[in-house]
Amino acid sequence: MERTTVITSGAPFIDIDAYACIFAYQELLQKQGKKVLSLVTSHPNASIIHRYKKDFYSRDTKMLWNIPEKGYVLVDVSDPKHFESFVEEKEVTNVFDHHPGFENFWKEKIGKNAVIEPVGAAATLIFREYKKSQFLQEISPFAAELLAAAILSNTLSFQAQISTQEDKDAYAELSAYFNFQEQFESEYFLEVQRTIENTITESLVNDSKRIDFLGQKIFIAQLEVFDAENILRSKTEDISNFLQNSPDNITFLNLIEIGKGRNVIIFKNRDSKDFLLDHLSDINIDTHTGYGFTPSVVLRKEILTKMYNKA
Ligand SMILES: [Mn+2]
Secondary structure, three states, X not given: OOOEEEEEOEOOEXXXXXXXXXXXXXHHHHHOOOEEEEEOOOEXXXXXXXXXXXXXXXXXXXXXXXXXXXXXXXXXXXXXXXEOOOOOHHHEEEEEEOOOOOHHHHHHHHHHHEEEOOOOOHHHHHHHHHHHHOOHHHOOHHHHHHHHHHXXXXXXXXXXXXXXXXXXXXXXXXXXHOOOOOOHHHHHHHHHHHHHHHOHHHHHHHOEEEEEEOOEEEEEEEEEEOOOHHHHHHOHHHHHHXXXXXXXXXXXXXXXXXXXXXXXXXXXXXXXXHHHHHHOOOOEEOOOOOOXXXXXXXXXXXXXXXXXXXX
């Protein structure tokens, strides 16, 4: 009996990076003649723009009952607390991720099939698989565009510190495999921004993380937009309501403004502001609005790394 590969990612939300990796890796395995099923119960967040939404994966976990021989591939996730709950840990055969913390855990279980590296996007790791496989010439325009958008999104247009030369090279190579226009980048981010502006509360819900920081629960929402002006002009009441309703006292929104190369940080309260100022240098507070501003873009995972380094 041939084994079926089940590709999946994190829960309860997925972003464009996870989405692109699932689609492109499924396509690659199919080209190699393997039996493959993509299975996702998570909700897509605002980074997966409308024209990218496609019914290519199943949401029905009951399908697993009829597959006796299976191996799971995890993309853009490696923390066992954060992947889809239907995944049987002992049946995981491959992991492609760029979040730190579980490199050794997986290395001990699956050896070199654990590809967990500090690159800007997991999409870059899937692109590497295409290159190694010699199927790159046959990559579909849609898979190439998704991987390119994922790299842009996760590296914040290569402004994030986690982005690497390999991300840039992968993006440049991928752009030859779809109808790439000069405005691809600004159009992608502006469309994400429009989605966020039209569904502000849902977008906040879909990109929020509750984190256990040295025994203390903290709540960090994140939004990535090209230009925050509209949001700061017309959505602050929705944002404030959302932050006030968070389950944790220490709560803030990390609003990344890619076009201006900075973050605007909106706090739930004074405690949250004092907490972040204690744990992160390089924030300027605007005394009029109370917002924090960073001198360059910082991802939530980078803020956490800086907080751990300072603790
Ligand atoms: Mn990612």
